[in-house]
Amino acid sequence: MVAMSAGPRPVENGFPDGLRVPLVVVGAALALLMAWCVLALPAAGQSGGPQVVAQSQELLVNDLARATADSIGDVAGDLSTAGALYTVHPDPSPAGTLAAFTRSIPQALGLALVHRSSGVLLAGTGEPVPVESLPSKDVDRITVNLVRDQSGATVVLTTAPLPGTQWLVLVTTGLKIPATTLSGSPAEALLLTTPDGQVVKSRGSFDPEYQRLVTTASANAVTAAGSVVGEESTGPVVDGRRTTPIAVYAPILTGDPARPLGLNLVLVGSAPAHGAPQTPVETEWVAAALAAAVLITLVLIGFGFVLPLRRLRGEALGGHHRRRYRLREATIVSAALRDEIIPVRRGRISARTLVIAAVAPLLVCSAVIGVVARETVPTVPDLVVQGERGLAEVTAGALRDQLSATLSDLRTFATRANGEVASLKPALDNLIAQNNRYRSVYVTDAAGSVQVTAGRAPLRTTERPPAGSGLHQQNTAGRIPVLYASTPLPDHSHVLIGELDVTKLSSILRRSAGNGKLVDSGLRTLASADGYRAFDMLTDQALRQSVTDALGGVGRPGTDQIDGEWYVVAAATVTGAPSTDPLRWTVVLQQPLTTLPLPDNVVRRYVLFAALAAGALALLLLGWYHLCFVRPLRRLSVAALGLAQGDLKTVIYPERLNEIGTLSECLDAARRQRIPTAAPSVPMLV
CATH class of the missing domain: 3.30.450.20 (PAS domain)
Incomplete structure (x- = not known):
């Protein structure tokens, strides 16, 4: 055995070259991961209750808010179309003009015609319009505002300038909450509120004790949709259990680009104070399985790889205790250092196989946990399932309103479509521009031939239009569904058809x-x-x-x-x-x-993260040891075999300044000592 104690000791680097460094670093990371599993997984399994119920209703309330905004925006579209038709057949009298707009906007509570510069009321019909509440009479485009009428009720005031005149058309419409199922729990009431929390319209039973929660939700709704949860166990008693009040909110946005109207939709209700806790076994088995796999991996690498190589290094540097090694490479290097016959390989394991076998339990455990987590079906509370039904009803209601508005648009348009069909072209273009629900609008004759069109080319095949007015589906096969509304014009020889844009329905x-x-x-x-x-x-x-x-x-x-x-x-x-x-x-x-x-989904995501993190750390440990230690050790064992077979010319260089590098220097020192010394020359006597 070659001892290097007399000479300078080989230099060895620390991080990341030491044999123990990967074990310490990755082991510490795995220990932190295990601690996180022990603390976070049970807490996630016991979470839920009011916050989960509130979050499950956010999509429903947001969709209801959009439907409310659509109903308000429809009035602006009707006003624009009525204005375009007015330019086709203008009426110089204020009373006649207002009568035309009255027929075009059936949902109006009141209409007024006002002179833009002076603000003088020229004509009015229906309920009195609060003209004095108009923020500015210098209006050059359609505007929508919330105002109070003479009775103090909040109404929507839509204002539009009349093309070619100095007149403004003012329309007041009521606020409408879209219909949806209120099952009583969690939903008790749907409210339309102002940013300061004042309720302007409600549907359902609203407990005044929730006013503070409504005020908070209304203030938060100015920026985005969300939910707030009240104090735990302060709500009404349901099924013998005290509940927690919740409020889910969303702002009403109108216009393009969308802007806050100053109105919010708030769902007020109650939810169980505590969620159904998960059984501890569902989370504890994950932490236990990972902990066992981590322990096996660290023990195998520590005692099967790191400890034998450090002992071999100690012997190479001057130790006198000869040991037997299970690592094949350690046995070969040890025999080469002692200039002994290399023993038979039987019963010994290679370093590569040992490291892979050590990391395998952690990799397999991570994969199994990940697969089980993916295949686990979460438990869905009935409240969440019923919320999906409400969402389907709201979506169906929004589509119904769009379809009904389509037919209403065409019927209103037809009431003013007098004279030559060609003169309707500008009004048809305006109808397309103001309503993105259409892909094309056109007028056909009694046989179905298109006379004048706006928008894209019609998809509907030429055939006799249906009698009367209504919504129709022309085809049941083909590339694009042809869905359209139709209504006859006053001359009874032409039909107005509006084809629906399927992309809008999909949106x-x-x-x-x-x-x-x-x-x-x-x-x-x-x-x-x-x-x-x-x-x-x-x-x-x-x-x-x-x-x-x-x-x-x-x-x-x-x-x-x-x-x-x-x-x-x-x-x-x-x-x-x-x-x-x-x-x-x-x-x-x-x-x-x-x-x-x-x-359950929170637990599932946490478990998937733990499995992924453990698998990544296992791969890091495998790669670290394989690249920095296993591969250099295998090449060193090849050099040791060559030395044992008499190769004294090949210099053995250390690849890295670590324990394997020290063994390389010791093996090269043994090679140099075995090189035969030349005999001294004898002087010749003359």
């Missing part, structure tokens, strides 16, 4: 979470929140059954497995208006359970 479906579809009575897809092919059939039995139940008048939301993934499924029919009832269209929503704000 309403995209408001809801998950994947929403609009299907006809034959279960064919007409529009979808995601990419789709027109008239794709619903093939999944759960979706088909949900649509069938909705068409039968019994909506049954629930959870179902679709293509290997679990969803909350709910459906609602686009009915409730005479124009939409004959269509028998249905909205069906499917939202993945993994996207819901549930405690």
